[in-house]
Amino acid sequence: MKIIPAILEKDFDSVKSLIDTYSKISVSIQIDVCDGIFVENKTWKPNPFEDINGYLLDLEFDMMVEDVLKYLDFLSMYDAKKIVVHTNNIEVEDFKLIYQKIKDKNSLFEIGICDNDINKIKSLKGFYDYVQLMGIKNVGQQGQSFDDEVLNSIKELREFVGADALIQIDGAMTKETIKLAKEAGANCFVVGSYLKNSIKDKNLKETFLELKSL
Numbered sequence: 001m002k003i004i005p006a007i008l009e010k011d012f013d014s015v016k017s018l019i020d021t022y023s024k025i026s027v028s029i030q031i032d033v034c035d036g037i038f039v040e041n042k043t044w045k046p047n048p049f050e051d052i053n054g055y056l057l058d059l060e061f062d063m064m065v066e067d068v069l070k071y072l073d074f075l076s077m078y079d080a081k082k083i084v085v086h087t088n089n090i091e092v093e094d095f096k097l098i099y100q101k102i103k104d105k106n107s108l109f110e111i112g113i114c115d116n117d118i119n120k121i122k123s124l125k126g127f128y129d130y131v132q133l134m135g136i137k138n139v140g141q142q143g144q145s146f147d148d149e150v151l152n153s154i155k156e157l158r159e160f161v162g163a164d165a166l167i168q169i170d171g172a173m174t175k176e177t178i179k180l181a182k183e184a185g186a187n188c189f190v191v192g193s194y195l196k197n198s199i200k201d202k203n204l205k206e207t208f209l210e211l212k213s214l
Helices: 012-022 068-077 092-105 118-123 150-161 175-184 193-200 204-212
Strands: 002-007 028-034 058-064 082-086 110-114 130-134 167-170 188-191
Touching: 002 012, 002 204, 012 028, 012 193, 058 068, 068 082, 068 092, 082 092, 092 110, 118 150, 130 150, 150 167, 150 175, 175 188, 175 204, 193 204
Parallel strands: 002 028, 002 188, 028 058, 058 082, 082 110, 110 130, 130 167, 167 188
Antiparallel strands: none
8 A cells, every 4th residue: 555645736846845845754756737728727847947856756747738748858857757647538549649659758657547437447458557546526626525436436447457456546535535445446545635734733744654554
């Protein structure tokens, strides 16, 4: 079971500040990138002028953007280890081409797909390294309520991918919802506002360790 702190911020200083904080408790961090087109929210986006290297982290970028390919050079510059591509608006054959272009750019990228349509995920077998499901309805915003419909999706996906595959859940992850998702078959959990709120209460490390021990 894995807990990954998530960062969803509008400016570079806020992103870097949370990287500084979360790097003290986790080697894996997910940075959400929203372009204001694919989703309503708009966040900081990777660019050649702002550097976040030097942390020795396993950085994952959740790309909620219209065109993920135009960010590949920057993601390589940031030494990204994992990329999540949201495929709900991408046709199956189009994504297969995107997958190959990403692998051609950097064969070490682990590519995850995010799509709560399990039939779509099944049709893309062989063109992803792992799957992320959303625990919320409105993608690209933190602080939402948990969508318990995802629990049935987790169960169906676990039957399809097998016992050892990575199923990652993002959105509305708390102590209570992580338990539910874990029981359904998920084994990796991306946590945003729940961890961020614990920073204000000065119990980040304790909260993180509690989630890992569930």
